[in-house]
Amino acid sequence: xxxxxxxxxxxxxxxxxxxxxxxxxxxxxxxxxxxxxxxxxxxxxxxxxxxxxxxxxxxxxxxxxxxxxxxxxxxxxxxxxxxxxxxxxxxxxxxxxxxxxxxxxxxxxxxxxxxxxxxxxxxxxxxxxxxxxxxxxxxxxxxxxxxxxxxxxxxxxxxxxxxxxxxxxxxxxxxxxxxxxxxxxxxxxxxxxxxxxxxxxxxxxxxxxxxxxxxxxxxxxxxxxxxxxxxxxxxxxxxxxxxxxxxxxxxxxxxxxxxxxxxxxxxxxxxxxxxxxxxxxxxxxxxxxxxxxxxxxxxxxxxxxxxxxxxxxxxxxxxxxxxxxxxxxx
Amino acid sequence: xxxxxxxxxxxxxxxxxxxxxxxxxxxxxxxxxxxxxxxxxxxxxxxxxxxxxxxxxxxxxxxxxxxxxxxxxxxxxxxxxxxxxxxxxxxxxxxxxxxxxxxxxxxxxxxxxxxxxxxxxxxxxxxxxxxxxxxxxxxxxxxxxxxxxxxxxxxxxxxxxxxxxxxxxxxxxxxxxx
Ligand code: SF4
Ligand code: SF4
Numbered sequence: 001x002x003x004x005x006x007x008x009x010x011x012x013x014x015x016x017x018x019x020x021x022x023x024x025x026x027x028x029x030x031x032x033x034x035x036x037x038x039x040x041x042x043x044x045x046x047x048x049x050x051x052x053x054x055x056x057x058x059x060x061x062x063x064x065x066x067x068x069x070x071x072x073x074x075x076x077x078x079x080x081x082x083x084x085x086x087x088x089x090x091x092x093x094x095x096x097x098x099x100x101x102x103x104x105x106x107x108x109x110x111x112x113x114x115x116x117x118x119x120x121x122x123x124x125x126x127x128x129x130x131x132x133x134x135x136x137x138x139x140x141x142x143x144x145x146x147x148x149x150x151x152x153x154x155x156x157x158x159x160x161x162x163x164x165x166x167x168x169x170x171x172x173x174x175x176x177x178x179x180x181x182x183x184x185x186x187x188x189x190x191x192x193x194x195x196x197x198x199x200x201x202x203x204x205x206x207x208x209x210x211x212x213x214x215x216x217x218x219x220x221x222x223x224x225x226x227x228x229x230x231x232x233x234x235x236x237x238x239x240x241x242x243x244x245x246x247x248x249x250x251x252x253x254x255x256x257x258x259x260x261x262x263x264x265x266x267x268x269x270x271x272x273x274x275x276x277x278x279x280x281x282x283x284x285x286x287x288x289x290x291x292x293x294x295x296x297x298x299x300x301x302x303x304x305x306x307x308x309x310x311x312x313x314x315x316x317x318x319x320x321x322x323x324x325x326x327x328x329x330x
Numbered sequence: 331x332x333x334x335x336x337x338x339x340x341x342x343x344x345x346x347x348x349x350x351x352x353x354x355x356x357x358x359x360x361x362x363x364x365x366x367x368x369x370x371x372x373x374x375x376x377x378x379x380x381x382x383x384x385x386x387x388x389x390x391x392x393x394x395x396x397x398x399x400x401x402x403x404x405x406x407x408x409x410x411x412x413x414x415x416x417x418x419x420x421x422x423x424x425x426x427x428x429x430x431x432x433x434x435x436x437x438x439x440x441x442x443x444x445x446x447x448x449x450x451x452x453x454x455x456x457x458x459x460x461x462x463x464x465x466x467x468x469x470x471x472x473x474x475x476x477x478x479x480x481x482x483x484x485x486x487x488x489x490x491x492x493x494x495x496x497x498x499x500x501x502x503x504x505x506x507x508x
Contacts, residue, residue, distance in 0.1 A: 042356045
């Protein structure tokens with residue numbers, strides 16, 4: 001019993017630490033994005049709230065919380081109110097399987113540095129990222145607005161298409177690591193990170209992950225110049241903030257998963273493991289912002305063609321080649 | 331294959347160009363700290379100028395009021411004993427003014443002029459109604475030497491209204507009706 005309570009407490013502590021840190025970092029990722037994007041466009045970005053605009057995320061949150069929370073007339077109230085939470089929650093839940101470091105020992109108990117070491121961790125990530133489609137599609141549909149609906153439909157179509165290439169690109173990783181568990185996958189990269197063996201899978205994963213988190217150049221569900229703001233057109237205040245949060249947590253989660261699957265997770269010389277993981281997540285996020293500052297939005301048919309005609313066949317070929325090489329090595 | 335190579339090349343060169351911009355100095359002007367010098371003809375807050383003798387230039391001809399697209403100028407004409415006309419009161423509602431500069435173009439005496447001052451935003455909309463004493467300034471503005479009443483429109487040593495060289499008799503406005 002005592003053991004059970006201790007385990008529960010440790011879990012709670014881990015949960016709250018990770019939740020706090022992730023939410024804080026997501027807020028500051030917005031700041032990093034705005035600053036970095038601004039510099040890419042030879043602007044300054046936010047520089048009024050606090051030194052270097054460092055208090056900008058706080059100011060934004062205060063603004064969003066104090067704004068009126070409107071529900072459009074004719075909206076499906078329950079779904080409308082629930083949708084942002086689905087997006088934010090699924091994004092946060094994905095973090096629970098990302099290993100943050102070596103196991104540590106507290107009061108003689110071994111505490112794994114991951115919230116849950118699911119033996120199907122990778123599948124869990126996919127499940128959660130599929131569920132977040134519901135948030136987008138339902139949010140768009142429930143707002144009783146044509147822009148929202150179109151954005152939601154696009155979101156659903158895009159995310160379902162790219163989920164396939166996302167999943168297929170990772171099968172070679174599973175084949176190499178012989179496990180779906182994220183912890184085991186990090187263990188398997190003891191010598192070399194998987195990016196060296198699987199550059200093609202890495203590319204496919206990066207592209208699909210960007211599409212999954214609805215970032216430029218795959219931001220068709222939001223497409224400001226066609227759909228106002230797409231699926232979150234009708235949202236205001238903190239509910240809009242939740243969609244926003246979901247997007248940035250998504251970036252971090254994909255940064256984390258990318259780091260775990262291809263870049264060796266928390267492994268790295270000298271610095272402590274958690275710092276290495278952070279650095280890797282941060283670099284991935286910077287890359288995503290860099291791409292955002294460079295590429296224009298794809299057309300809808302280009303998006304679908306890229307997903308179905310390029311990425312999925314490529315991923316399938318990659319699986320075959322990996323399998324063949326694996327067989328020959330044995 | 332050819333097009334795929336092209337796409338990759340375009341992608342890489344695009345990313346590279348954007349990356350180089352990271353190391354350029356931002357070109358944003360930091361407004362309240364740095365105020366960009368405006369050209370003299372920039373259109374901002376309106377003033378009523380005086381002629382080189384220090385007298386009001388406005389002859390209360392109503393042309394500015396007539397041309398104003400948003401009807402924000404109003405005034406009442408009056409005449410001094412020597413026949414010189416002036417505005418008894420002159421009012422511009424800056425809450426409506428769109429700073430188009432038409433009044434300045436219409437003014438025959440260079441009295442009404444737009445300045446480069448654009449920082450006069452306030453929270454009380456009624457305080458945007460500027461009266462003559464708020465508008466009048468003690469200089470000539472952009473048109474330094476122009477002095478309409480030196481040559482006509484007033485009784486002087488050379489003669490009465492309409493008797494100066496090249497001056498026509500004043501029109502009887504009552505006979506001018508359509
Ligand atoms: S600037 Fe234009 S709008 Fe303003 S008072 Fe003059 S004519 Fe009217
Ligand atoms: S146009 Fe010039 S002179 Fe005529 S009323 Fe207006 S400011 Fe006065």
